[in-house]
Amino acid sequence: NAGVTQTPKFQVLKTGQSMTLQCAQDMNHEYMSWYRQDPGMGLRLIHYSVGAGITDQGEVPNGYNVSRSTTEDFPLRLLSAAPSQTSVYFCASSRRPPPPDTQYFGPGTRLTVL
């Protein structure tokens, strides 16, 4: 099993550009989520999904869209990138709660918005 994979590993965008961060898992996990990591702030939840076709907002959803058409994939879209979205983005997956299961994290995508 590859676990949770994320692409790309690094990305530089200009303000106003759009892009999609890809996340895939091969563990048949129903629960998937996106976090962003900023210095001194830990990780903060952006969006999550409890299964195909079901998504919900986390703590910091503004500026990001998600969809979940398959169990395996959970892409994160930045519609119009802003410098404030410069961060490291992590995707995670787990079996569907309850109870909360161990979340497996991908290797992260380091995004810089100029």
Place this chain on the structure above:
Amino acid sequence: AQKVTQAQTEISVVEKEDVTLDCVYETRDTTYYLFWYKQPPSGELVFLIRRNSFDEQNEISGRYSWNFQKSTSSFNFTITASQVVDSAVYFCALSVPNAGGTSYGKLTFGQGTILTVHP
């Protein structure tokens, strides 16, 4: 609202010293789960432990041990005889349920503690 506080921003120790990482959490829920994750310099997040609010037993796993005290809302992590490979950022996280249980997957993270172990 939930909150996790890791007051120690950075800790520096010499190899073989014991070190304790503090974690204090806030929640009104009586049912919740606590986690510790390790983030080594390579950047990935590695799961260390999960503990539910009904299990206050301390846990030991090799050189790692965890002290869960509901009375002080703390879930501290101790590394005994630290090694250079323990150098990493350590995160404490909290998960609480909503009515449907689906929010259990939403982790509230602390700010992280940077641990540096010197040879």
